[in-house]
Amino acid sequence: MTDSERRLLTALVYMVRQHLPEHGDEIDNLAESAGERAIQVLADFGLMELRNSRFGFWTEAGKNFIKEIYPRGRQLADRSSGIVLVGKKPT
Numbered sequence: 001m002t003d004s005e006r007r008l009l010t011a012l013v014y015m016v017r018q019h020l021p022e023h024g025d026e027i028d029n030l031a032e033s034a035g036e037r038a039i040q041v042l043a044d045f046g047l048m049e050l051r052n053s054r055f056g057f058w059t060e061a062g063k064n065f066i067k068e069i070y071p072r073g074r075q076l077a078d079r080s081s082g083i084v085l086v087g088k089k090p091t
Contacts, residue, residue, distance in 0.1 A: 009045060010069050012041060013066060025057050
């Protein structure tokens with residue numbers, strides 16, 4: 001993977017994780033063309049695998065990529081809701 005591809009894939013992973021619902025390591029593209037295309041591009045690079053026309057899931061390579069690009073504590077995690085709080089705790 002070239003540096004340019006890595007920068008583009010990093011941005012795409014950030015967008016997928018911010019805008020598409022995650023259920024463990026499975027991603028729901030919400031039947032939106034942008035989500036479908038994002039998952040397809042990530043699958044083309046081996047970071048995701050298509051489950052069907054609506055869902056994809058992170059491959060081991062994808063999980064490793066996430067660990068590399070996200071600060072500690074922001075990797076894949078089971079979430080009980082779609083709300084994720086980030087940042088420092090108030091003092």
